Amino acid sequence: MKLNLGLAQINTKLGDVGSNLQKHLDFVKQAKGRKADLLVFPELSLTGYVLQDLAATVAHQPTVDDPVFKHLLKASHDLDLVVGFVDEDSRHRFYIASAYLSGGRVLHVHHKVYLPTYGLFDEGRFFAWGDSIRAFDTRFGRMGMLTCEDFWHASPPYLLWLDGADIFLFSSASPGRGLNDKEKLESARWVERVTKAYASMFTSFVAQTNRVGFEDGLHFWGGATVNDPNGEEIAHGPYFEEALTVAELDLNQLRRTRARLPLLRDERTNLVQKELDRILSRD
């Protein structure tokens, strides 16, 4: 089975959901033209990233009645979509969220569980922390979604793996930083290193897309990638510019790799649980 996976690395207008929606629909059209089955947008793709006090004013709910999501849900009849937005729950907590849309339905919503609030980041000041990490079934197999800082921690990808995800969809709004003598920024090198490591260790497909453009002095570096279950990179988008990268995922590779390298079969989850119980019950 093949999956044509499209990764959109777009620029956004800060706080202008209408304009950003239009850009999503433009990319959907392009992706359809390139026969993509699934198109993944970056973190907060409908709103822009450094929202601060705009967080509440740009929030939407992923329902058919929502003026933004009704267009995206309609578009999801043609191809599956992952979009980034601010989700407001019924008690008015605001989350950095990604929704997986397919056939006019919302299959899954992930609320970012790790909100970086250090250095240049201030997410914990404006957003509520997600509290669940779940894989979910799609017409292409079981997937998991994480948002930026979520995959800077090892445990969320690990949990998704144990929950059955074979395809990991990571989306980011990663500000470029760490200029030195290397060809790539430190932030780009870090993301590429760990996503490749997850693909290798979890013998799974790992795709990540990151936005581009500027917000005040911050820039976002793009550079979408897909790694296959052997940890080999099979697609790489350009840096710093808008692009649609389409990669063909040969899903049979999961079987071939895992027949050779049964890391999933041999993962000793009971041992993990026993040791975690011990470690967490100390004191």
Add this chain to the structure above:
Amino acid sequence: MIDLTINTEVAHKILKGFIKSEVTRAGFTRAVINLSGGLDSAISCVLAAEALGPENVLALRLPFRSSSPDSLEHAQLMIDQFKVQSETIDITDMVDPLIKRDPNISNTRKGNIMARARMIVLYDQTEVFKGLPIGTSNKTEILLGYTTLWGDMACAINPIGDLYKTQARQLSRALNIPAPIIDKAPSADLWVGQTDENELGFTYEEVDKLLYLLVDQRYSPQECVEAGFAQKFIDTVAARVRRFQFKRMMPPIAKLSNRTVGYDFLYLRDWGT
């Protein structure tokens, strides 16, 4: 080994994109730069010319009667090579009446008056040219507070404020800035014979390495001693960094209400764009 080498190609791409993006979304297509004849303003000028097109960049030469003729000539080298628009406005007539009021006026006061007079001309010309003023302060001088508040620091956006002086020099070579500008001793040229390094009491080469450890690498002063820096040098630099924090901030507003600009009224400049 403290290595401040940067990949100039990456820096170039990001900074050009920054100017293009931030000028455009502020609603402008053009830029104005005070081209002093020195290295930093030369870099901002090239980046702006590349980002916006040289016809959309106005380079201002703003000499004072005591300015070094080199400054004017070097600025002209840039204008000729990069084909930006230019204007020369002598600030002597603006500055002299004020400094002549006090026969005992210090060099520092004179220098600040000149820097602020240039700021006035810069902002006035932004209205004429319909462009945004582009900053020319580097990371070293911002951290050391070696600037005039509301003078040479004044700008709408600053493309080079995260590059140490020695890194700016690397970028300037990649941008093909004329050699006399890269090779000469850095100077604010506020009085005859002034150079940055004489006035500061240390070289950019030395202080950039120390600042890199203290600021970028989060070394403690003690760790800097262990890395080979003299205690007195560290103390001098660390004191300057702390003392001049006020130059890096908007003035604090005394909080009274539930929502106060600067504390809990938080939006980027790029809000809505």
